[in-house]
Amino acid sequence: MSVLISVEELRELPEVVLLDVRWLLGGPPGRQEYRTGHIPGAVFVDLETELAAHGEPTDGRHPLPSLDALQVSARRWGVRKDVPVVAYDGNGNLAAARAWWLLRWAGVPDVRLLDGALAAWVTTGGELDVDDVVPVPSDIVLTGGALPTLDLDTVQAFGGVLLDARAGERYRGETEPIDPKAGHIPGARSAPTTDNLGADGRFLDPDTLRERFSSLGVGDGPTGVYCGSGVTAAHEIAALAIAGYDAALYAGSWSQWSNHEHLPVATGTD
Numbered sequence: 001m002s003v004l005i006s007v008e009e010l011r012e013l014p015e016v017v018l019l020d021v022r023w024l025l026g027g028p029p030g031r032q033e034y035r036t037g038h039i040p041g042a043v044f045v046d047l048e049t050e051l052a053a054h055g056e057p058t059d060g061r062h063p064l065p066s067l068d069a070l071q072v073s074a075r076r077w078g079v080r081k082d083v084p085v086v087a088y089d090g091n092g093n094l095a096a097a098r099a100w101w102l103l104r105w106a107g108v109p110d111v112r113l114l115d116g117a118l119a120a121w122v123t124t125g126g127e128l129d130v131d132d133v134v135p136v137p138s139d140i141v142l143t144g145g146a147l148p149t150l151d152l153d154t155v156q157a158f159g160g161v162l163l164d165a166r167a168g169e170r171y172r173g174e175t176e177p178i179d180p181k182a183g184h185i186p187g188a189r190s191a192p193t194t195d196n197l198g199a200d201g202r203f204l205d206p207d208t209l210r211e212r213f214s215s216l217g218v219g220d221g222p223t224g225v226y227c228g229s230g231v232t233a234a235h236e237i238a239a240l241a242i243a244g245y246d247a248a249l250y251a252g253s254w255s256q257w258s259n260h261e262h263l264p265v266a267t268g269t270d
Contacts, residue, residue, distance in 0.1 A: 003112060004113055004114075005112040006116075007114065010114060010121075017077060017078050018043065019043060019077060019087040020042040021088070021096040025178070035130055036130065038130075039118070039126065043078065051098045052065060061228070062231055063256075064230070067144045070106055074138070075137050078135030079138055080140055083110075084112065085110065086112050086113070090118045093235060094193065094194075096113055100112070100113050104146060105145070105147040106144050107144065115202045115203060116201050149251065152252055155226070160224060163224070165192065170228070171188075171190040172190070179259075181258040185257055187266075191225075191236065193235045210245075224248045229253050233253060234249060
């Protein structure tokens with residue numbers, strides 16, 4: 001199943017579930033942005049409360065929600081297995097990819113990202129609505145487990161290529177704006193997820209992405225991805241899927257790893 005859908009393809013769908021997943025770390029509330037204008041028919045998805053659970057710092061900032069909690073949210077959004085789901089946000093799908101990954105992991109067969117996100121809709125003349133959308137709830141049953149994951153134990157023993165999707169300066173330990181330690185998981189390779197996008201906010205073409213990931217060693221064995229808290233790592237997994245590679249998500253990511261005092265930390269280019 002394709003990862004992406006273009007604005008033109010979206011307009012041709014006879015029926016679709018649209019998810020607006022606007023969220024920025026430290027940014028304005030997503031719902032506020034949603035109410036300034038969203039694609040007609042799109043329902044707002046709150047990343048903090050619907051796409052993540054919350055626990056102790058040692059669990060990470062955005063642990064995966066339970067399957068039951070995700071099912072409640074998916075039903076509220078009107079998700080049905082016989083209708084395509086399209087997610088977008090206002091920032092190159094860096095947040096929307098979390099919804100894409102979770103629903104695919106949960107067994108929803110057709111979930112895609114709007115390539116270019118909201119900007120692509122606007123620049124092609126798409127109209128915007130400002131009212132909250134309340135869809136008809138569904139009775140979808142989610143199954144879970146359709147995509148691979150890593151946890152704190154398995155990532156420590158991981159023998160494949162581990163990609164760090166954060167900005168390079170955070171990987172190198174030059175700065176750390178939110179987590180307790182600066183640096184990266186020893187052995188991980190720096191692969192900022194923003195480098196998977198062009199200047200227009202669209203994903204690079206499959207051949208270019210394949211060349212990028214191949215140069216990082218992807219394809220020689222299993223691949224895992226982490227970021228700060230498991231959000232933009234899902235975006236990297238989407239880029240890997242476009243390139244033809246499967247990858248496991250370490251959802252706890254650096255926010256979990258760095259909260260465990262006994263775990264080693266590497267800095268520099270490694």
